[in-house]
Amino acid sequence: MSLTFYYAPMSTASMTDVVIHELGVPCERVKLDLKGGDGKKPEFLKVNPNAKVPAIVHEGTAIFESAAITLYLGEAFGVEKGLFPAPGPKRGEAMKWIVWSNVSLGDAVRRFTWNTMPWTGPADEKNEKAGERAKGDIAAHLKILDDALAGKEYLLGTYTLVDTHLHAFTDWIRSMHFDFAPYTNVAAWSQRCGARPAYQKVMSAGAHG
Numbered sequence: 001m002s003l004t005f006y007y008a009p010m011s012t013a014s015m016t017d018v019v020i021h022e023l024g025v026p027c028e029r030v031k032l033d034l035k036g037g038d039g040k041k042p043e044f045l046k047v048n049p050n051a052k053v054p055a056i057v058h059e060g061t062a063i064f065e066s067a068a069i070t071l072y073l074g075e076a077f078g079v080e081k082g083l084f085p086a087p088g089p090k091r092g093e094a095m096k097w098i099v100w101s102n103v104s105l106g107d108a109v110r111r112f113t114w115n116t117m118p119w120t121g122p123a124d125e126k127n128e129k130a131g132e133r134a135k136g137d138i139a140a141h142l143k144i145l146d147d148a149l150a151g152k153e154y155l156l157g158t159y160t161l162v163d164t165h166l167h168a169f170t171d172w173i174r175s176m177h178f179d180f181a182p183y184t185n186v187a188a189w190s191q192r193c194g195a196r197p198a199y200q201k202v203m204s205a206g207a208h209g
């Protein structure tokens with residue numbers, strides 16, 4: 001079995017890193033220095049022409065986009081480990097939340113970071129009103145997640161890679177000073193997911209990961 005994981009510490013790739021740790025699959029890790037230009041090197045552009053991490057190569061096939069990677073690894077390795085549903089309606093639920101996270105919640109987060117964070121782009125392209133609107137949209141999405149978690153420990157009932165994926169994403173949102181206190185179900189779920197050894201391991205590696 002050959003699996004290669006291309007990553008940069010403290011990036012979207014951390015989400016995939018936690019997924020790989022949860023699954024316990026052996027892989028070759030290739031750390032990229034994005035600021036140093038590794039993402040734009042021809043050998044990496046062959047893996048991901050978008051010049052972004054995460055990316056994986058499994059048995060010679062390159063896969064990019066964090067949502068696609070979680071879905072793919074879940075299907076390939078997660079079912080037998082009880083971390084991803086077998087094909088059927090539950091699998092549909094898993095797909096729904098992972099795509100929702102990157103597309104719907106992700107859209108609000110991208111607008112928020114672009115308009116409010118100095119590290120995303122030039123100051124003269126930022127728009128305060130658009131930032132405020134995006135902040136409200138993130139709050140609306142957190143409410144949707146909160147409602148979905150009502151009466152449940154995890155999104156699909158038991159812990160799955162859906163929680164791994166969404167928790168890594170929402171914990172990054174929380175780190176940008178979003179108060180989860182109004183979302184009591186999200187706050188409790190976030191603590192449960194954050195206590196898992198795989199998440200602790202990736203986070204403790206931090207910038208040196």
Ligand SMILES: N[C@@H](CCC(=O)N[C@@H](CS)C(=O)NCC(=O)O)C(=O)O
Nearest residue numbers: 011012034039051052053054065066
């Ligand atoms: N939609 C992509 C986004 C990945 C992404 O934006 N990755 C950033 C790091 S967080 C990146 O590699 N940026 C390239 C760079 O900074 O040069 C995914 O979900 O995989």
